[in-house]
Amino acid sequence: MTLRVYVPGDAGAVAVGADDVAAALRAAAQARSVAIEIVRTGSRGLYWLEPMIEVATGAGRIAYGPVTPVDAASLLDAALGDGAHPRRHGVADEIPWLKRQTRLTFARCGVVDPRSLDDYRAHGGGQGIAKAVSLGAPATIEEIVASGLRGRGGAGFPTGIKWRTVAQADAPQKYIVCNADEGDSGTFADRMIMEGDPFCLIEGMAIAAFAVGATKGYVYIRSEYPHAIAAMRAACAAARRGGLLGRNIAGSAYGFDIEVRAGAGAYVCGEETSLLESLEGRRGIVRAKPPLPAHQGLFGKPTVINNVLSFASVPIILAEGAAFYQDFGIGKSRGTMPIQLGGNVRHGGLFETAFGITLGELVDDVGGGTCTGRPVRAVQVGGPLGAYFPRALFDTPFDYEAFAARDGLIGHGGIVVFDDSVDMARQARFAFGFCAIESCGKCTPCRIGSTRGVETVDRIIRGEDRAANLAVLEDLCHTMKFGSLCALGGFTPYPVMSALTHFPEDFGATPKRLAAAE
Amino acid sequence: MHSDYELWDVARATALIAAHRDREGPLLPILHAFQETFGYIDEAAVPLIAQALQLSRAEVHGVVTFYHDFRRAPAGRHVLKLCRAEACQAAGGDALVARAAARLGCAMGATSADGSVTLEPVYCLGLCATAPSAMLDGRVVGRLDDQRLDALLGEAQR
Numbered sequence: 001m002t003l004r005v006y007v008p009g010d011a012g013a014v015a016v017g018a019d020d021v022a023a024a025l026r027a028a029a030q031a032r033s034v035a036i037e038i039v040r041t042g043s044r045g046l047y048w049l050e051p052m053i054e055v056a057t058g059a060g061r062i063a064y065g066p067v068t069p070v071d072a073a074s075l076l077d078a079a080l081g082d083g084a085h086p087r088r089h090g091v092a093d094e095i096p097w098l099k100r101q102t103r104l105t106f107a108r109c110g111v112v113d114p115r116s117l118d119d120y121r122a123h124g125g126g127q128g129i130a131k132a133v134s135l136g137a138p139a140t141i142e143e144i145v146a147s148g149l150r151g152r153g154g155a156g157f158p159t160g161i162k163w164r165t166v167a168q169a170d171a172p173q174k175y176i177v178c179n180a181d182e183g184d185s186g187t188f189a190d191r192m193i194m195e196g197d198p199f200c201l202i203e204g205m206a207i208a209a210f211a212v213g214a215t216k217g218y219v220y221i222r223s224e225y226p227h228a229i230a231a232m233r234a235a236c237a238a239a240r241r242g243g244l245l246g247r248n249i250a251g252s253a254y255g256f257d258i259e260v261r262a263g264a265g266a267y268v269c270g271e272e273t274s275l276l277e278s279l280e281g282r283r284g285i286v287r288a289k290p291p292l293p294a295h296q297g298l299f300g301k302p303t304v305i306n307n308v309l310s311f312a313s314v315p316i317i318l319a320e321g322a323a324f325y326q327d328f329g330i331g332k333s334r335g336t337m338p339i340q341l342g343g344n345v346r347h348g349g350l351f352e353t354a355f356g357i358t359l360g361e362l363v364d365d366v367g368g369g370t371c372t373g374r375p376v377r378a379v380q381v382g383g384p385l386g387a388y389f390p391r392a393l394f395d396t397p398f399d400y401e402a403f404a405a406r407d408g409l410i411g412h413g414g415i416v417v418f419d420d421s422v423d424m425a426r427q428a429r430f431a432f433g434f435c436a437i438e439s440c441g442k443c444t445p446c447r448i449g450s451t452r453g454v455e456t457v458d459r460i461i462r463g464e465d466r467a468a469n470l471a472v473l474e475d476l477c478h479t480m481k482f483g484s485l486c487a488l489g490g491f492t493p494y495p496v497m498s499a500l501t502h503f504p505e506d507f508g509a510t511p512k513r514l515a516a517a518e
Numbered sequence: 519m520h521s522d523y524e525l526w527d528v529a530r531a532t533a534l535i536a537a538h539r540d541r542e543g544p545l546l547p548i549l550h551a552f553q554e555t556f557g558y559i560d561e562a563a564v565p566l567i568a569q570a571l572q573l574s575r576a577e578v579h580g581v582v583t584f585y586h587d588f589r590r591a592p593a594g595r596h597v598l599k600l601c602r603a604e605a606c607q608a609a610g611g612d613a614l615v616a617r618a619a620a621r622l623g624c625a626m627g628a629t630s631a632d633g634s635v636t637l638e639p640v641y642c643l644g645l646c647a648t649a650p651s652a653m654l655d656g657r658v659v660g661r662l663d664d665q666r667l668d669a670l671l672g673e674a675q676r
Contacts, residue, residue, distance in 0.1 A: 011645065012648055013645070183642060185646060188644035278544050279546075281544060281581065283580050283581055338647075339648070342647045343608030343649060344609050348647030427607075
């Protein structure tokens, strides 16, 4: 009998030694003359337990973690004898942190072999595109509209409306572009899907192509993700061989193919028009809108450009129906959101759940507080352009509108946890500095404002004419927020102003003065 | 690694351009191919690409200089990227950056005097739940601490 062991090949697991664990398991098995099959999966997203391996048994997949190469021998003995082991967590699906999630988009991630289209299909993959083909293009779009799916990249624009606009555009050539330029610190959901369930993304893009009448697709992946680039290229090749891409997708008369392109280290290329410029071979300079990419996108052609998670949510919506998906969530935020917990957090990882869970539940309960054991002082939600929230706002439900109402944003769903050693004035300075490094330079508020912002925060930190410089800071943020062309300059004021509003003591300002200013 | 790269060669460069020029939006794939082959984008590459793609030299230069990834000179034998973004800051990344710079005797963006390591900032590797993170020549490393950093530096400087 061959012992089957699942070891993540996900970059997050590899970064903490998964490859060494796989090699040690193989060696230990050989030493015991035990036949072993090691399947390299994606990650389940329980990163604090990575490398987390799973051993196939009659009772299910038994998880062990975090495993080191030194554990390999004792772990193998425990697995063979079905005995106890200090790293053993029982059946993976029953681990409370995983069990309390609602995994729709990430149902297969960490479970299947990301290189096997057969495994994908054995776990329900391919049903979405089959359903779309049977429904026809217009009904497919209406399913997405009815599901309430909104852009998971951060802007939250209704995906179905975008698709409908492209479908209605009359053009001989249309494109599907996947924005996989996941540059926000604290986010890694796109990376996980591409490394752990790439066919799901491919299927979502194929459904979009079928729905709007596009024949060519691009996945633009940031260069900081070499594992994801390799995984997507391999998956596209396998999808071509297996009929998920190519001349007759899913047995239809419809043809669609995808090409993977690598970015080159520019954060601003996560902005959709900048990304299109980059794909076309130019500097990633933001375009003014209108025209919308849906009308004039890649090479001037109507283009659906969506985030990885938006596309990856499409197959299950088609397979299970709009009503099924729409049933999850609250208000105008329907379905589930893959939330990512990172930074100084005890239980960091990917937690997919219906919209509506509070920030406090996520940070304290799911995340288990800080890794250092010190009190949580602030969390930044939504990446480098997201607001810092203090504990006083931990009752905020995870929902697009609820965060907006408190001058924040959920963005791409990343939460970075900071303990009480954080200096919020320095975080505000970093936000401006990052904007200055990454600004494309097209609009003045962002290009100049970011640098003036760094200088102004420096003066405040040095204690120079605080009141006047705080006034300059607020005025500058106002200008950037309303005068910038895109979210880079426009949203940099979120981390800055939230730091100032909620943590004025770090700026040497009195809370009273700020309250009066509001 | 630097030693794996080929020396700049016009014939080789021309072949790389030919391999990509018929793709849609060929400039970034060509620049990536150059950097993967030669380790950097030689100044002589700019007019070569410009002519092949019917672009001005200024346009090609503009693209090369816009993106952080593209080098205009060879790096050290190894490239160590340390993440400077928020999640790694929260987990103590800044202290590791200072330690690496002190040990190598060079600032971020510079190469150690012995030419062994180029130290570069990176803004997120997507390893935020196992922060702080680094990448040594394409190999990702998480849960970085002083000991692991020293081991990485030792390996790179060997």
